[in-house]
Structures are given as C-alpha cells and as structure tokens.
Amino acid sequence: MQGAAAAVNGKDGASSIRPPPPRLLRPLLLVAVLGTGFLAVVALLLGGGSSTSSSLLPGLSAASASPRRPQHQHQQQQACAGSEAADAASPALDRWTRAPASAWHNMSDEELLWAASWQPLAARYPFRRTPKVAFLFLTRGPLPLAPLWDRFFAGAPRRSLYSVYVHATPGYRPGFPPSSAFHGRLVPSQAARWGEASVLDAERRLLANALLDPGNGRFVLLSESCAPLFGFPAVHAYLTRSRHSFVGAFDDPGPNGRGRYRPALAPEVRRRQWRKGAQWFELARGLAVAVVADARYYPKFRDHCRAPCYADEHYLPTLLTIEAPARIANRSVTWVDWSRGGAHPATFGEADVGEAFLRRLTATAQGNCTYNGQPAEVCFLFARKFAPGALRPLMQLAPKLLGYG
Template sequence: MLKISSFLLVSIGFVVDSMQGGGGGGAAVVLTVNGNGKDSFSNLARAPSRSLPLKLLKPLLLFAVLATGFLAAALLLLGGASSYRLTVPDVLSAAARQPRCAQHQEEGGPTLERWTRPAAASAWHNMTDDELLWAASMEPRVRKYPYRRVPKVAFMFLTRGPLPLAPLWERFFNGSSRELFSVYVHSTPGYRPDFPPTSVFYRRQVPSQVAQWGQTNMFDAERRLLANALLDAGNERFVLVSESCVPLHGFPAVYRYLTGSRHSFVGAFVDPGPHGRGRYRPGLAPEVSPEQWRKGAQWFEVERDLAVFVVADDRYYPKFRELCRPPCYVDEHYMPTVMSIEAAGRIANRSVTWVDWSRGGAHPATFGGADVGEAFLKKVAAEQRCLYNGQPSEVCFLFARKFAPGALQPLLSLPPTLLGY
C-alpha cells in the first residue's frame, strides 16, 4: 500500500511540475511517504523544466486522478491495516444529531410537543423546590393557545398521610375523562401510599416536605402543590382540599362551576380584633399596610395566572415567611391579603369549601359517622346564599370538611341522587 501511495504522489507531482512549463527551472515541492508511514516534504533538485506534450499530459493526469480515487477507496476498506485515514465532514450525521424539533421545524413538525403532550403518569420528580418554583413560574404572554386545549381542574390534596375518604373521591371521579382533571397529593415525607393502578391517586404523590399546623412550612406545602400542578399546561383551575374534605356535588357540576366562573374563590375579610388585625406585623410595610391586612380560610381555589403569581411571588411572600409567625398564621393571611391587594376584582371573597366554626376554638368542628345523613347535607345546602358571576346563587360550596374516617361508610351509603355521584 505504501509503494502504491508513493508512486501515485510522485506521479501527481511530476504532472504538476510538467504543467508549469516556462523557461526558468523552479524547485518542485512533492509530498512523499517515508518508510515509517509519515508524510514529509522534499525539495527536488532544481532542473530545467521539461514540458510534456499536451497529448501525453491529459492521459497521465486522468490516470493520476483515477488512481487517487482507487487509493482512497482502498484506504477506506483497509483502514485498519494502514496508518492513513480519510476524514470527511460528517454532515449527515451532524444533521441527525440535531434536536427533533429543529429537524422538523421547516416541515411543520411537532414543535408544540412540550406543551401539548399528556401529563406524566407519575407526579414524582427530582427537582429541588427552587427548581420547581422556577419551572412553574413560566407563563406564555400570548393568551390565545395555538392548539386545542381542554381546561382541567387540578385537585390538590394536602394531607398528613393516608386518604381515608379516598373511596368516596374515587366514586366522585368515576366515569369522568382524565382530560378534565388531575390529582396531586402532598403528604408527610416517608409516607408510601398503596393505591392500585386503576386509582386516580396512583403515583400522584409529589415530592413533599414537613408541613406543620400553624407554621410557615404549611403554606410552603401549598405553594409546592400549586407549582407541581402548574407543570401541566392543561390545568386551568386549582383547588386545595384536605384528607377530611368531601365533595358536595358530582364531578360534572363541580367542573362546570369552576371553569365557568369569572372569579377565583379566596375568602378575604377585615377582622379588627386580636385574631385579625392584631396579627399584623409592622415589618410587612410598605408592601402591606395595616389597612390592607385580611383574614380568610386556608382552603382556596384560583385560576392559572393567579397560581403563577403565588409561586413566583418574591415581593410579599419572603416577608410573610420571615415575619408572620404564631400567633400570625401565613395560611390564614397571605392569600386573603395579597389577593386583595393584587387582584381584588378577581376574587369572590369567599371559599368553595364549607366548614363549621360554630363550636368555637382554634379548629372547626369534626363530623363522624353519627353526624352524616340526608338531613345534615340538606342543612349544609340550606345555608348557602352567595353571588356567582355577579348573580344570586344557592350553590356556594362545592366541598365540605372536616369529616372523620368513621364517616366514610355512612357517606357511601347515601343515595347517589343526593350528592350527584
């Protein structure tokens, strides 16, 4: 192989030298191959230039070109036996390595796949809280969606562990399309739920951290739930519930109520007493003044852009987190106060979750099996008078709490016509 290479290279050099023609003898530089297989340059002795006739030059040049092509093919086939290797820019391979969207951009390929693909079957991920909040805070500025989008309701369960009323919720969701809702569960770290693959709660637990009653980390958990739900671009409404909540209506009615509302459901009212205005912290100024301080229920429901605001808030929340410590409770004051400042005309100033505070104390009443029945639920419904989209309505509460695990079987025994599921 080395002999062939040397012969062809010398031949090409001779042809080039012959084609120079002219009177003066020049130094012809020819690339040769030494016995070690390395390239080297040699200066041929100066000699008078000998021009070949044109009729001999053409065949010789053609032979040299063909021989060079033959040599290149031989080197490719026998590259393992030779120290030479022909390098050709791998343009096709480089194009194949381009991102899929780049390959299909001019062809009208799936450039919106990141937004339109179905949500992941599992809600679990390995992001830190900072990474999660950053990813969840992204929001398109163009409001018109360039694809068919069916708005979903995200049900966010804030729990200490088990979901004792899960069978009732399974019945609530039964028969409804998964394109209309999604489920997220924030529980005590280390808790491992055991739901079958057919359950709406299967693999819907999000990476969780400790959430203690009355502590700031309680609302950290609520923001974490919002952020996880925001990762699904289909989610439009976000409702926070607990393991002791039950639905008061069937899924179709709840879905229509929430997606058809022009308002988000955040309770906010002025409480001038020690458990309201008395919890205000002067360090919250100038962002929050005492006159802007509000109180409300922990259990809220918001639309997507307000949810984005909450997870991206670096104006109010850092101060609440630092200053609002017991007897100031972030989960009772942050949403009512901040939403009243930033989106006063967009909240209904009421919750969609019914609770009974009539017994007094720091916690609402808990209902067991003996409390649950048709009369009880009719009483809850009779207490409802509110505005919905600016019009009087008798449907105000979609959920109720707090129900003990012992209430499950009596609730399941109620006629489907009473609850709608």
C-alpha cells in the first residue's frame, strides 16, 4: 500500500506526502465502500428516469425514449394501429394530456368556455400523437340511430381514436348500456330552440366540452338523424389527414342570404362579408378554439341575428370567411336532400332506405369536390335526415354497403 502511494505521489512530484497511519485505514475504507454504494443507488435511480426526461424533448415520443425495448418490438409498435402506448405522452406530461374521466361537470358556461380556450402555443407536440375525432351530437332527446353508431364505433382500431358528446334537452336521461359509446357522454346542457341563438350556444357548448380533452383534434357536429356512410377507419383518416376544416360558405344575394343581414352587425361584419352555409360543420382544433374564445363576432350575432336571421346558418360561414378563408374547404361533409323544397331537408324513412338508395349516397350522389387541393371521389362522410324507422334497413345493409356492422 505504501509503495503504491509513493509511486502515485512521485508521479505528481509530491513524494513528501506520507501515507495515513494504519489505524486510520479501516475507517477510510468503510467510508469509501459506503460512498460507492450510495453513488450506485443514485445512478440506478437516475437511469430509470432517463426515458421520462428524454421524452420531454421536442420531437421524441414516449415509445422512442425507452432504451430497453427490443428494436423489432419497437418497430412493430410503431406500425401497429391498435397500440395504445404509441400515442401516450410521458408520465411527466400526463396531467396535461389526460382526458376528463366524464363528460359531466359543474362548470358554468362562462367557466367552460374559458377553460376550453386554453391551447399550447408550441406547434409541435413533444410526443407522437394520433388526433382523436370528437363526434358532437346535438339532439332534442333520444338517439334512435345509436345502435347503428355503436356498430360504427366498434370498427375503430382502438377506443382512443374517438370521443362522443351529447347535448340534449335539459332533464333528458338516456339509458345507454355501459357497452355503448354513448354511455356517460351527456354534457351539461341548456334549452336550444330552433331558429334562435340558443342553438348556436349549444354548438359552442359542445365544442367547448370536447376541447377539454387535449387528445381531440377534429370536431364534427351531428344530429340524431345522421348516419355514417363509411366505416370508422375511412372517416377518421379522411378528417385527420385533411388540411382544411369542412365548413360551407357562400354568398346568397337573395332574401334568404343577404336579405337576412342586419346593419347592427357592422362594423364587425359588413354586408359584402355576409355568408350562409350548412349548420353541420367539421372543425380542426385551432378553429374550434377560436370559435369558443370568440368575443368579437359572437355577441353581435347573439344580439342582432334573430328570425328571419338564423345564427346557426350564418355565424360560422361569416366568421371563418372573414378570419380564416384559406383554412376551410368551403363545403360540408354531411349530405342532405333539399330537392323537395321547404325550410327543412327531406326525411328518409324505412321505405326509402334500400340498396339503390345507399349506393347512390356512397357513389353517384357524392358529386364533384376537392380534398387537399385534389379532385376527390368522396365528398360526404355522413347523411341526414333519417327517421327512427330507417334504423332497421340501415342495420341490415351497413355491413354490405357501408363497411361496418
């Protein structure tokens, strides 16, 4: 021991330093052993948390941050559409990415809209994320086509790809079984009367509730009479891969268009900016946040757009034409039949729904449209209005003609 010490000290030019007395070696060795053990424990603890820390860096997903996963298993998980872990954020981000346990809450509308208007300014997510589609059902009460929708949702590769919200007449208590996608998805609501601004309030309320789940990336408004025309994977891909939101907006110079304009809407909205469109919209998350946070145009429509001015037909088309015209596809993804005239589109009952009818909806009735700037064969993903009696033929024909069930 002394020779070794002398060699080391001689190398540093300090050979005059003497080794410690023998009676001090045992305590020093004991301290060295304990210190080494403590450092080993600290290293293990820090090593175990390294994947969590690295997953917070921009561009890294929770899956790629795990050093212990075999390479082939990691590749399989990336390719597997059914993997829940592939879209999960790190535990450190859990509180920011977790969806609310229930659609029900005790917030007032003012509190709800405020909470829903939060959004991160960073454009890039620090984990791999597959956006969910939020299906927003605006209904007076029962959902007669719910069994058909449950079959549609059953075709999702995993439950985390969608969420459901139902705004119904206050006091309505649905009896959906736990296995249904509609179970527990009723949101706190207020009365919504056709032709009044309360319908627009209900739409904003649905959007706000869905925005509380940070996983929702696309938001589609539906009624109890809507039915999906394609299987879930096709619908999800169509919406989440689109560079535009699906809101129709056109300038109608007639009495049902510009004739509904109110001068009190100025200066926020001029007559030349006035637009009309379908109530049934689809929005990307950024535009949905803008709608619930809007304090410039919404009060004007609420106070001055009254029958025969209908806010639900003019608010979104006008707002988005003014503020974000390049971000909308200027069409809806919900098909309706106005050929019979009147204030409401045609309703289809049991006798109307057959193979020829559904083939027309999924093929020839699609019309000409563009998708991401290119001509598209599919323009509509949903159709309305179906009467409750149409459920039976829809359930029978969906597996063969619609791709689900």
